[in-house]
Amino acid sequence: MTPSQNFVNDKTQQQLKTVLITGGGSGIGFATAQHLLRTGKYRVALLGREKPKLEEAAHKLGGASETLSVLPCDLRKTSEIRRAVDKVASQHKGIYGLVNNAGVYPFGGVVSTTEEQWDEAMTVNLKAPFLLIQSVVEYMSKNSEGGRIVNVSSTAGLLPNHFALAYSVSKAAMIQLTKTAAKELGKDNITVNCVCPGIVRTPLHDAYHRSQSEAEEFYAKRGATFPLGRVGEPDDVAGPISFFLGENAAWVTGDVFVVDGGRLLL
Numbered sequence: 470m471t472p473s474q475n476f477v478n479d480k481t482q483q484q485l486k487t488v489l490i491t492g493g494g495s496g497i498g499f500a501t502a503q504h505l506l507r508t509g510k511y512r513v514a515l516l517g518r519e520k521p522k523l524e525e526a527a528h529k530l531g532g533a534s535e536t537l538s539v540l541p542c543d544l545r546k547t548s549e550i551r552r553a554v555d556k557v558a559s560q561h562k563g564i565y566g567l568v569n570n571a572g573v574y575p576f577g578g579v580v581s582t583t584e585e586q587w588d589e590a591m592t593v594n595l596k597a598p599f600l601l602i603q604s605v606v607e608y609m610s611k612n613s614e615g616g617r618i619v620n621v622s623s624t625a626g627l628l629p630n631h632f633a634l635a636y637s638v639s640k641a642a643m644i645q646l647t648k649t650a651a652k653e654l655g656k657d658n659i660t661v662n663c664v665c666p667g668i669v670r671t672p673l674h675d676a677y678h679r680s681q682s683e684a685e686e687f688y689a690k691r692g693a694t695f696p697l698g699r700v701g702e703p704d705d706v707a708g709p710i711s712f713f714l715g716e717n718a719a720w721v722t723g724d725v726f727v728v729d730g731g732r733l734l735l
């Protein structure tokens with residue numbers, strides 16, 4: 470490489486915006502990473518509990534590099550969250566975007582939900598996103614271009630899912646976390662928005678079913694009842710998330726964006 474090519478490469482690297490994605494090893498988080506990397510405008514840091522799963526995801530995305538890093542982090546542990554944010558910021562010289570995507574889905578209603586299930590849903594789906602927002606603000610407020618936060622809630626946060634008490638409550642609270650943070654952080658040019666996916670074909674949803682064939686049968690039957698005639702794919706949600714991270718959403722904050730193929734209209 471010639472010195473001038475090196476200079477162009479360095480300059481391009483400097484212009485890339487770093488986005489941290491929790492739950493980036495699969496489903497919606499992985500698809501979002503793919504979307505962002507394809508634009509050539511971002512650096513992506515994938516967070517998740519399992520290093521091999523993250524490394525496999527990174528391999529599918531073209532391998533860990535200047536534009537892609539992976540960080541094992543259990544969102545139930547505050548110290549790991551703070552450490553991961555600081556590490557991403559120092560590795561990539563700051564943080565521009567945060568996608569609070571990781572989530573757990575415990576089954577249970579009013580009587581059957583255990584205290585452990587409640588605590589896990591509130592910790593992973595709500596407390597961790599709060600702690601992450603708190604941690605990234607320090608870095609985003611130093612950026613001349615501000616920062617972008619996207620929370621992945623759920624239609625269950627607007628209309629509770631059957632037998633998913635802790636999940637629905639945590640996702641509803643995430644919507645209020647979005648609006649409250651948006652109101653406060655606007656002064657630092659940090660936008661905070663929220664997407665509410667409906668049924669999306671991902672490992673989290675597959676796990677509701679006893680087998681993959683049962684899951685596929687469910688997706689086909691249920692999807693056919695939606696106005697758009699199908700359940701969602703991770704890419705369907707990655708697009709709106711990318712929109713909120715991009716330049717066309719500079720004046721959008723506190724928004725709650727439903728991505729559900731029209732399901733809530735039924």
Ligand SMILES: NC(=O)c1ccc[n+]([C@@H]2O[C@H](COP(=O)([O-])OP(=O)(O)OC[C@H]3O[C@@H](n4cnc5c(N)ncnc54)[C@H](OP(=O)(O)O)[C@@H]3O)[C@@H](O)[C@H]2O)c1
Nearest residue numbers: 492495496497517518543544570571572623668669671673
């Ligand atoms: N699929 C749907 O129908 C649907 C609908 C509405 C909303 N959503 C939301 O979409 C988001 C992404 O889910 P998905 O559907 O794409 O399923 P997914 O592929 O299973 O993603 C969930 C992610 O959460 C991560 N995670 C769970 N517990 C964690 C912990 N303690 N620490 C760190 N990471 C943890 C998992 O990473 P590791 O296992 O690697 O740790 C996993 O990558 C979730 O917030 C979910 O509630 C999904």
